[in-house]
Amino acid sequence: MGFLAPFAIGYAVFYLLPVGYAVYQSLLRVRRVGGVFGTTHQVFAGVSQYSALLSDRAFRASVVRVVVFGVVQIPVMIAVSLTLALLLDSKIVRFRRFFRLSFFVPYAVPGVIAAIMWGSLYAPNLSPLSDLGVHTDFLSPRLVLWSIANVGLWAYAGYNMLIMYAALQAVPPEVYEAAAIDGAGGLAVAWRIKVPLLRPAIVLTAVFSIIGCLQLFTEPEVFRSVTANISSTYTPNLAAYSTAAGNNYNAAAAMSVALAAVTCVLSFGFLRFAQRRFGS
Amino acid sequence: MSSRAVTGTALVFLVAMAGYFLLPVYWLFVAATKSTGELASTPGLWFGHLDLLTNLRALFARDGGVYLRWVVNSLLYAGAGAVFGTLLAAMAGYALSMWEFRGREAVFSVILGGVLVPATALALPLFLLFARFGLTNTFWAVFLPSVVSPFGVYLSRIYVAASVPADLVEAARIDGAGEYRIFFTVVARLMSPALVTIFLFQFVAVWNNFFLPLIMLSDQRLYPVTLGLWAWNSTASHDSALQTLSITGSFVSIVPLVVAFLSLQRYWRSGLATGAVKT
Numbered sequence: 001m002g003f004l005a006p007f008a009i010g011y012a013v014f015y016l017l018p019v020g021y022a023v024y025q026s027l028l029r030v031r032r033v034g035g036v037f038g039t040t041h042q043v044f045a046g047v048s049q050y051s052a053l054l055s056d057r058a059f060r061a062s063v064v065r066v067v068v069f070g071v072v073q074i075p076v077m078i079a080v081s082l083t084l085a086l087l088l089d090s091k092i093v094r095f096r097r098f099f100r101l102s103f104f105v106p107y108a109v110p111g112v113i114a115a116i117m118w119g120s121l122y123a124p125n126l127s128p129l130s131d132l133g134v135h136t137d138f139l140s141p142r143l144v145l146w147s148i149a150n151v152g153l154w155a156y157a158g159y160n161m162l163i164m165y166a167a168l169q170a171v172p173p174e175v176y177e178a179a180a181i182d183g184a185g186g187l188a189v190a191w192r193i194k195v196p197l198l199r200p201a202i203v204l205t206a207v208f209s210i211i212g213c214l215q216l217f218t219e220p221e222v223f224r225s226v227t228a229n230i231s232s233t234y235t236p237n238l239a240a241y242s243t244a245a246g247n248n249y250n251a252a253a254a255m256s257v258a259l260a261a262v263t264c265v266l267s268f269g270f271l272r273f274a275q276r277r278f279g280s
Numbered sequence: 281m282s283s284r285a286v287t288g289t290a291l292v293f294l295v296a297m298a299g300y301f302l303l304p305v306y307w308l309f310v311a312a313t314k315s316t317g318e319l320a321s322t323p324g325l326w327f328g329h330l331d332l333l334t335n336l337r338a339l340f341a342r343d344g345g346v347y348l349r350w351v352v353n354s355l356l357y358a359g360a361g362a363v364f365g366t367l368l369a370a371m372a373g374y375a376l377s378m379w380e381f382r383g384r385e386a387v388f389s390v391i392l393g394g395v396l397v398p399a400t401a402l403a404l405p406l407f408l409l410f411a412r413f414g415l416t417n418t419f420w421a422v423f424l425p426s427v428v429s430p431f432g433v434y435l436s437r438i439y440v441a442a443s444v445p446a447d448l449v450e451a452a453r454i455d456g457a458g459e460y461r462i463f464f465t466v467v468a469r470l471m472s473p474a475l476v477t478i479f480l481f482q483f484v485a486v487w488n489n490f491f492l493p494l495i496m497l498s499d500q501r502l503y504p505v506t507l508g509l510w511a512w513n514s515t516a517s518h519d520s521a522l523q524t525l526s527i528t529g530s531f532v533s534i535v536p537l538v539v540a541f542l543s544l545q546r547y548w549r550s551g552l553a554t555g556a557v558k559t
Contacts, residue, residue: 003379003463004387007372010428015394015402022405084297092283093291101542102298105305108541110488112506113530116513117308120527121324128307128324158301162548186286207396215398218490225514237400237491244404244495252404260401267396 019260025253026050042250049254058233059255063262065145066235070213073149078205080157082198085164086190100165103158111155115222118151123226139227148219156212160205167201168194203274210267214259217241305534312531316524335528338521347529349501350508354487354533356419357504361426362483369429369478373436374467378449388437394430400491407495421496422504426486432478439474440467476547487537505533 029045032038053059084103088096106114120126122138129136138147171194179189217237224230233239236259244252307324313332314322322328339347376388406425410416444467452462468475493507500508509526516523541548 002459003371003375007368007428007433008387010368010424011391011394011430014406014425014428015397015430016390018402018405018409019397021409022401025405025408080297084294087290087294090290092287093294099294099298101545102302104541104545104548105538106301107484108537109305109534110490110506110537112488112490112510113534114304116509116526116530117304119513120311121304121307125320126311126324131323131325154301154304162545166548211396211398215400217400222510222513225517240400240404241491241495244407249404249408253408256401256404260398263398263401264396 019257022253022257022260025250026257028250030248030250045250049250050258052251053254053258058231059236059239062233062236062239066214066216069145069149069216070210072146073152073213074206074209076149077153077157077160077209078202080153081160081164081205082195082202084157084161085168085198086194088161088165089168089194090186090190092186100162103161105158106155107159107162109155111218112222114151114155115219118147118154118219119223119226122147139223139229141229144223144227144229148216148223151219152213156209160209163205164198164201167198171197199274199278203271203278206274207267207271210270211263214263214266305538308527308531308534312528314524316520319524319527332528335524336532339525339528339532342525343500346500347505347508347525350503350505351533353502354504354506357422357426357489357493358483358487361423361486362479364427365429365432365482365486366475366479368427369432369482370436370468370471370475371463372433373438374440374444374463374471376433377437377440378444378446391430391433394428395434399489403492403495406492410496416496417498417502419502422489422493422502425492426482426489429478429482429485432482435478435481436471436474439471444470473547476544480544480547505529509533 026049027045027047028042029048030040031043032040084099087093088100093099109117121128124130124135124137127134127138137143175193175197176189179193184192215237216235220230220234220238221241224232230238232242236255240252240255240259243255303325310325310327311319312335313330314328315331315334318328318331372391376384376391402425407416410421415421448466448470449462452466457465487504488506489504490506490510493502493504494510497503497507500511503511509529512522512526512529516526
């Protein structure tokens, strides 16, 4: 048991305990005794933090925002990653190593730095696009969510491409030989043989993307310094962070718990759906 | 379409995508060579007056050389976190794969569940817990949570099951070797490709982590480089020199990473293949 214990203790202290503590905190509220200058103490409040959360319009809007974001961004990103992986695996073009390496470069750029970089690229006074005569305001209220989506695409498409490419490389060549004997062309092989084989990898990248998009925090937080169009409750995580910064820990804990629950339901639900639908 | 046209279209698409992925980094490099005034006044994708050395000098001199300290902090958080994280994950994965005990699958499921728990949802309650013990705003507040990697346990369990023969471990036991000796001499060697992959994943996860240090740390001298650059970037509207410095600092901090990543790419591929194929 000595081998499992160090990890198990760490896991209990830094994963299980915080989850339990957040649930506990979310069931309390602060009560002040003796007027404005009186002392405060925490009292049990049942699920009142959660019912307050349900009627909190800003929080509901933030959840809807990241869901809309995910519904658009994740399929686009997976389509891009899949196309790139299939093209690199198909060997129809040269310089494949160069392409593979250049698609992977953004993964070496931390999220904060990617956001600082793209924030500057979007800023009207710095954007190289304005040199080219493009004067779109990428940070306008209507576009800013999709400008963030583009940062996510830039940052993770190459990484997801590599997951799919690695899975393709693991396919034994006999599979393709059989298809070649049957006279299947490149596109038919890609669509009928490779894509089905990639299902587990696609499901895996989708699940991690769902988790990531619900947690959206870094890019909007960094963009707040270049635009006023991102509120302090733009995403659920941003809302939890600003609520905690305002010392309302009980409400912030309820937000964290609710977000974790929604994340588990959606990611696990998607996994289940994919397994039933595709049997992967 | 003829196969020539297909190849041509594919090549054009791939070149366009390479441009999409590389141009922002190229822009960052060009911007790092410019003074604050030239950032806005010269074309973004071409060089102006080359001020890279001036910028670098200013970067390392600012606030008593705090930038270098951030880089060292990041290396410590990510390096030490990944070393210990890999060790703990490898030992746990080995135990879960090699030893039969009651409730083993249940334990593994609980650990796997940890992969799905958003790290940002843990950060706030961790802050409240650490505050009780006076551990917030310390090195430990960022370091300790970084040594726990459920994904690492998952990868190492799969790897042990596939490539560490139980007979070999049994033979070593019969020869009278202790469990720890078996692990560190026989098993660790067989697991080494997986260990490199787990190390890399954990290193990147800690290096990129932003939410946890943001919540835990208030002392700038404890910041990792990502948090430091964020702090500079968000005050750049008050101090325009900081705009140049956060851009130059961003560029400087990613150069070693890009080089390291590209040269270690085969480990990413093998690790990702193991993770993806078995899901």
